[in-house]
Amino acid sequence: MSDLKITETSIPGLLVVDLPVHGDNRGWFKENWQREKMVAAGLPDFGPVQNSIAYNAAVGTTRGFHAEPWDKFVSVASGRIFGAWVDLREGHSFGAVFTIELGPDRAVFVPRGVGNSYQTLEADTVYAYLVNDHWSPDAEYSFLNLADETAGVDWPIPLAEAVLSEKDRAHPRLADVASVPPRRTLILGADGQLGRALRAELGTAAHLEYVTRADFDITAPGPRHWRDYGTIINAAAYTAVDAAETAQGRADAWAVNASGPAALARIAAANGINLVHVSSDYVFDGDSELYDEESALSPLGVYGQSKAAGDLAVQTAPRHYIVRTSWVIGDGGNFVRTMASLAERGIHPRVVHDQRGRLTFASDLARGIRHLLDTGAPFGTYDLTGSGEPAAWSDIAREVFALSGHDPVRVTPVSTAEYYADAAGPIAPRPRNSVLDLAKIEGTGFAAADWRRSLREYLVPDDR
Incomplete structure (x- = not known):
């Protein structure tokens, strides 16, 4: 069992959170979100208001890159995912890339305007995310094509073999992305x-x-x-x-x-x-x-x-x-x-x-x-x-x-x-x-x- 630890990444504000997982012969338990401990460890007190859960049945199901107008705390309940993030915010870090594998023992805090993508590495993967605004059909996003050559993400499962939506296949390359302005x-x-x-x-x-x-x-x-x-x-x-x-x-x-x-x-x-x-x-x-x-x-x-x-x-x-x-x-x-x-x-x-x-x-x-x-x-x-x-x-x-x-x-x-x-x-x-x-x-x-x-x-x- 690891200690609760928060690590900065190459993208400003994007944080990796190592979560203690307690296991025995019955299975395992973790505190997926614990405001007091996590804020004390260095996580922003971002005020989540909605919890959503995504289920992917097939290995290789790939979603992204979506830069949403809210902060997001992403964690895995079952299975494993490969996560990739590209900074789509205005500023010096625009285009910066970070990737990591996530399991039940690891979560990621994603600040507003950073494009996030997830590829499932195991069948029947379930991941959850807390966000600090309610989902709305009027919300404005920025998007990046998963195959963008500039980002150059090394997907574990090639995109040609992955499960993608048609919308994600059609998103623009980095040169054509509308950057996300500050709040x-x-x-x-x-x-x-x-x-x-x-x-x-x-x-x-x-x-x-x-x-x-x-x-x-x-x-x-x-x-x-x-x-x-x-x-x-x-x-x-x-x-x-x-x-x-x-x-x-x-x-x-x-x-x-x-x-x-x-x-x-x-x-x-x-x-x-x-x-x-x-x-x-x-x-x-x-x-x-x-x-x-x-x-x-x-x-x-x-x-x-x-x-x-x-x-x-x-x-x-x-x-x-x-x-x-x-x-x-x-x-x-x-x-x-x-x-x-x-x-x-x-x-x-x-x-x-x-x-x-x-x-x-x-x-x-x-x-x-x-x-x-x-x-x-x-x-x-x-x-x-x-x-x-x-x-x-x-x-x-x-x-x-x-x-x-x-x-x-x-x-x-x-x-x-x-x-x-x-x-x-x-x-x-x-x-x-x-x-x-x-x-x-x-x-x-x-x-x-x-x-x-x-x-x-x-x-x-x-x-x-």
């Missing part, structure tokens, strides 16, 4: 500062789907074939901090920042999707000098409370990244653009001096999100802001004035209480300190840019 990525909030930065960072490949509030209602996600999606990036948010203190604003903030992420978390959990959710420094009260990912949530106002609720909801999705940030600056209206405009117009602004933090440029935030996804960093919460020495809003305003060629003394520092003393409408409480600890994301190999350097590049793009 789709849905980016919400595509018209915001971060959304535009994500478009610049990720590009416009066919599998990337950018949607705005007009296209997609986060509070009531419509029907989609969610198994086609591998990642959802939620860059949508209600950010009108002061308006959130009104009756209508409170309802809107909770709908977008809490109920919406909860709906996305349910979808992600049910379909094995990576969910990236952008959080805020406003989930803290600002009374500590530094906040890390384990700091207790302590929001002051409605906006912060709704964002904290959204964070808690997203944590229910097994494959989640909560990216907590602060003071985002990108392509659109923001504090830096406002200060630069005031400087140009000769206005002497009053800016608060008792709120400290770091600017986060949307391009850096988008780069960090891509880093987490591309490196497969452990799921969880990550703080992500610009690096460097924290500063007050008034300090930042003065740097904007100086970089724009204006006298920074024109900026007058005032307290938050003084600044809002004459405000006509409701004013949300602000955290006094918004400095986030970057150690965790830096531990994954990501280096956030110094916010002062990014500010200079933002305002003086030719001075790099």
